[in-house]
Amino acid sequence: NAGVTQTPKFRVLKTGQSMTLLCAQDMNHEYMYWYRQDPGMGLRLIHYSVGEGTTAKGEVPDGYNVSRLKKQNFLLGLESAAPSQTSVYFCASSTNTGELFFGEGSRLTVL
């Protein structure tokens, strides 16, 4: 019973490098989300999707891109990583009205 799976769980990047975080859910949820967690800031919404092929900006979208080509997957991309993007990233999914189910988090360090 996988639920929400994030890969990779840890990554170290140099400034300017690019990478993609993958989120996969097996609950047939319509909604998927990417949050970042920073000390003293709580969970902040980066981008979200209300269905396959749709994406929308959250509170802190700059420097990130997302794609939802398949219903079960939500990808978060960093085109040119910056030290300010050092964070723990959480993916989540939900029905349109229900609770969020979170992945285990991906810790990204940008040097």
Place this chain on the structure above:
Amino acid sequence: ILNVEQSPQSLHVQEGDSTNFTCSFPSSNFYALHWYRWETAKSPEALFVMTLNGDEKKKGRISATLNTKEGYSYLYIKGSQPEDSATYLCAFRGGADGLTFGKGTHLIIQP
């Protein structure tokens, strides 16, 4: 940016005592209010999803109330136990948007 505020920021409670904390959120365009429990080194897990003004939800020793007209929700823990130590997050959904989280109340139960 939606304003979701939680207070207090942290709380130390003696084992066996009861406690409560507050979440305030916009009173317009309300769709749902969520509460999550977040233990260290784990992912947030949902406690309650509340949608109606006057809603009261209960799960074991934990309960929550909702006032959408004035924009606040209370979370109550009765007879605190060490395993209740965690960060408690509330999150507001307005319409078909992503969830906006508060910064959380960090609860420590002292034996």
